[in-house]
Amino acid sequence: MALLDIANLHAKIDGEHGKEILKGLSLKVNPGEVHAIMGPNGSGKSTLSYILAGKEDYEVTDGSVTLDGDDLLEMEIDERAAKGVFLAFQYPVEVPGVATMTFLRASLNAQRKKRGEAEVSTPDFLRLVKDKAAHLGINQDMLRRGVNVGFSGGEKKRAEILQMAILEPKLCVLDETDSGLDIDALKVVSEGVNALRAPDRAMIVITHYQRLLNHIVPDFVHVMNKGRIVRSGGKELALELEANGYAEYQQDAA
Amino acid sequence: MPAVQETVDQVRSLDVDQYKYGFFTEIETEKAPKGLSEDTVRFISAKKNEPEWMLEWRLEAFRRWLTMREPDWARVSYPPIDYQDLYYYSAPKRPSELSIDDIDPEILATYEKLGIPLRERDALLGIASGGTKVAVDAVFDSVSVATTFKEELSKAGVIFMPISEAVREYPELVKKYLGSVVPVTDNYFATLNSAVFSDGSFVYVPKGVRCPMELSTYFRINERNTGQFERTLIIADAGAYVSYLEGCTAPMRDENQLHAAVVELVALDDAEIKYSTVQNWYPGDKDGKGGIFNFVTKRGDCRGDRSKISWTQVETGSAITWKYPSCILRGDNSQGEFYSIAISNGRQQVDSGTKMIHLGKNTSSRIISKGIAAGYSDNTYRGLVTAHRKATGARNFTNCDSLLIGDKCGAHTVPYIESKNSSAQFEHEATTSKISDDQLFYCRQRGLDPEEATALIVNGFVKDVLQQLPMEFAVEAQKLIAVSLEGSVG
Numbered sequence: 123m124a125l126l127d128i129a130n131l132h133a134k135i136d137g138e139h140g141k142e143i144l145k146g147l148s149l150k151v152n153p154g155e156v157h158a159i160m161g162p163n164g165s166g167k168s169t170l171s172y173i174l175a176g177k178e179d180y181e182v183t184d185g186s187v188t189l190d191g192d193d194l195l196e197m198e199i200d201e202r203a204a205k206g207v208f209l210a211f212q213y214p215v216e217v218p219g220v221a222t223m224t225f226l227r228a229s230l231n232a233q234r235k236k237r238g239e240a241e242v243s244t245p246d247f248l249r250l251v252k253d254k255a256a257h258l259g260i261n262q263d264m265l266r267r268g269v270n271v272g273f274s275g276g277e278k279k280r281a282e283i284l285q286m287a288i289l290e291p292k293l294c295v296l297d298e299t300d301s302g303l304d305i306d307a308l309k310v311v312s313e314g315v316n317a318l319r320a321p322d323r324a325m326i327v328i329t330h331y332q333r334l335l336n337h338i339v340p341d342f343v344h345v346m347n348k349g350r351i352v353r354s355g356g357k358e359l360a361l362e363l364e365a366n367g368y369a370e371y372q373q374d375a376a
Numbered sequence: 377m378p379a380v381q382e383t384v385d386q387v388r389s390l391d392v393d394q395y396k397y398g399f400f401t402e403i404e405t406e407k408a409p410k411g412l413s414e415d416t417v418r419f420i421s422a423k424k425n426e427p428e429w430m431l432e433w434r435l436e437a438f439r440r441w442l443t444m445r446e447p448d449w450a451r452v453s454y455p456p457i458d459y460q461d462l463y464y465y466s467a468p469k470r471p472s473e474l475s476i477d478d479i480d481p482e483i484l485a486t487y488e489k490l491g492i493p494l495r496e497r498d499a500l501l502g503i504a505s506g507g508t509k510v511a512v513d514a515v516f517d518s519v520s521v522a523t524t525f526k527e528e529l530s531k532a533g534v535i536f537m538p539i540s541e542a543v544r545e546y547p548e549l550v551k552k553y554l555g556s557v558v559p560v561t562d563n564y565f566a567t568l569n570s571a572v573f574s575d576g577s578f579v580y581v582p583k584g585v586r587c588p589m590e591l592s593t594y595f596r597i598n599e600r601n602t603g604q605f606e607r608t609l610i611i612a613d614a615g616a617y618v619s620y621l622e623g624c625t626a627p628m629r630d631e632n633q634l635h636a637a638v639v640e641l642v643a644l645d646d647a648e649i650k651y652s653t654v655q656n657w658y659p660g661d662k663d664g665k666g667g668i669f670n671f672v673t674k675r676g677d678c679r680g681d682r683s684k685i686s687w688t689q690v691e692t693g694s695a696i697t698w699k700y701p702s703c704i705l706r707g708d709n710s711q712g713e714f715y716s717i718a719i720s721n722g723r724q725q726v727d728s729g730t731k732m733i734h735l736g737k738n739t740s741s742r743i744i745s746k747g748i749a750a751g752y753s754d755n756t757y758r759g760l761v762t763a764h765r766k767a768t769g770a771r772n773f774t775n776c777d778s779l780l781i782g783d784k785c786g787a788h789t790v791p792y793i794e795s796k797n798s799s800a801q802f803e804h805e806a807t808t809s810k811i812s813d814d815q816l817f818y819c820r821q822r823g824l825d826p827e828e829a830t831a832l833i834v835n836g837f838v839k840d841v842l843q844q845l846p847m848e849f850a851v852e853a854q855k856l857i858a859v860s861l862e863g864s865v866g
Binding site: 175176177178198199200202203204208209211214215216217218219220224225228229230232233236268285289 | 812813814815817818819820821822823824825826828832833835836837838839840
């Protein structure tokens with residue numbers, strides 16, 4: 123059974139005259155696979171990530187999404203998180219006054235509780251964070267600062283990957299994780315993501331640029347346009363897109 | 377931080393609109409006849425076996441009060457209070473002189489429910505389990521029922537006792553300082569308090585003494601239709617230091633109850649007083665029925681050079697709060713501080729802030745206020761910073777932040793700044809923000825439910841002030857914040 127099964131998904135912005143953004147999107151993702159989703163601005167890539175996470179600004183009008191066979195669309199945002207859905211935000215949100223360390227621990231324990239697992243002990247937690255943070259070049263000072271407050275673009279993205287590493291999700295959705303990163307930061311972040319590739323974990327990597335996919339090499343590449351997947355292929359599809367751009371797909375769909 | 381987790385647990389374990397201190401204790405009481413007259417004042421004074429001068433002081437206040445009008449400038453509204461429909465004195469029946477063992481077991485049980493050990497033995501056990509030693513004075517309705525660690529404190533020369541006893545035992549000290557910071561004529565509620573105050577705490581820390589433990593008073597209003605008018609007087613003599621904490625709770629009742637306290641602090645040369653409040657009076661139900669009217673005058677006088685007074689308050693209770701803990705910076709190089717978290721939910725109304733009055737040279741003050749409004753509540757910060765002509769080099773830094781939860785509540789900031797001195801430097805910063813949908817979504821995507829997420833965001837917002845509280849109370853306050861915001865999301 124696929125880990126994630128999206129079938130004929132239609133969704134619009136919430137509200138009476140909300141614009142339809144997803145227009146019949148289907149995608150199956152198996153455990154262990156990394157899928158890249160590429161496409162021009164406004165094709166619905168970020169919307170897809172928000173809908174998977176359960177953001178309340180959208181209304182699903184048709185189709186279905188299941189995770190491990192369970193109806194994902196019926197679940198609350200935090201329930202989905204506890205079931206293993208993790209969204210690495212394109213623009214991580216600031217939470218002033220809440221130390222990153224505190225936030226990590228509150229998140230982890232909230233998820234564990236929902237799954238009926240015991241809370242992690244303080245020494246175990248500190249060890250876990252220390253280990254994972256070191257790999258991402260995150261120092262103690264950053265862990266003491268407020269969540270994303272005063273972080274540079276690169277620091278924010280590294281902090282997202284740290285959260286992902288601590289929470290150990292089943293399905294990682296990375297929304298333009300490469301945006302705002304210089305080449306060195308891109309390398310650190312990609313290495314962090316690659317370290318998390320595992321047979322029981324799947325990833326959806328959303329990006330504009332092929333550049334990221336040199337570092338995080340996908341098993342499948344999908345081209346999205348106007349709310350649908352218009353072409354799928356292997357990693358070489360990304361190179362083709364890099365050379366030719368999205369123009370041909372935009373014309374096709376028009 | 378485990379405290380955050382506890383907050384989260386606390387939120388989860390509670391139902392909406394629950395006030396856990398809302399119980400009532402069945403005990404026999406002795407009350408003054410209902411209503412307010414010279415006879416009431418004489419009755420209270422006689423009950424306390426007060427000397428003649430104290431009675432005269434009260435009567436003068438009462439006569440003055442008759443000529444005054446209730447203030448109406450605060451941003452709060454409430455039906456007129458019928459001052460003749462209240463009891464001004466209510467005391468548990470007991471033998472006149474008693475030890476802790478004579479206290480009505482029901483009262484001891486009440487304080488136990490509130491988590492306040494009155495028996496020193498119990499408090500000492502608290503130390504064994506890692507707690508800090510705290511001396512407690514417990515005030516039940518109109519009288520102080522127990523003061524712990526009296527002996528140990530007196531070895532250090534610290535006087536900590538009910539003010540009604542201090543009037544008899546240390547009349548010279550009381551005479552010298554009572555009303556010297558908040559004059560009898562100060563304002564309507566302070567004048568009323570001066571006429572009818574029944575009990576409260578008295579603290580005197582002698583020269584050069586650092587008080588060996590935290591002092592604390594727990595106020596409990598129990599009786600129906602009873603006003604509580606406590607009076608607290610704290611004096612830190614030259615070079616002394618004391619940290620004092622007050623906590624307050626009351627049963628849930630449909631009618632409003634009046635609480636009009638006066639707190640006076642005096643810090644002489646090089647002395648420091650730290651005064652913390654965790655105010656959790658019954659706030660009324662979700663429709664605004666019942667709750668305490670908390671009309672309180674608190675003022676500290678930095679009378680000596682290099683003295684320091686610091687107010688920290690966590691205000692979560694009361695239907696209406698009208699309260700401005702202030703500092704008069706009279707001594708040269710003296711310092712005043714005000715750290716406040718004021719949370720309003722349901723139909724609560726808060727009008728609170730501070731006054732920093734710079735009189736001496738090179739005086740400095742700092743104000744950090746965090747207002748959080750949820751539900752249908754209104755939350756106003758009102759602050760005054762002034763520099764006298766002679767207050768050269770006066771400095772103030774003010775930061776008031778407001779956080780709104782939902783779109784039916786209001787936050788207001790009303791700062792007054794007056795400087796008669798060109799060398800004064802006053803800085804004022806203010807922000808108003810909302811818990812954004814993006815913040816909530818982000819936290820929930822990481823696994824926190826809406827209330828856990830809100831508690832976490834709010835705790836982050838108030839962190840600067842929580843850090844000022846003594847450790848064990850900070851944890852308490854953090855829990856209280858979460859509980860106060862129960863039902864504010866979703």
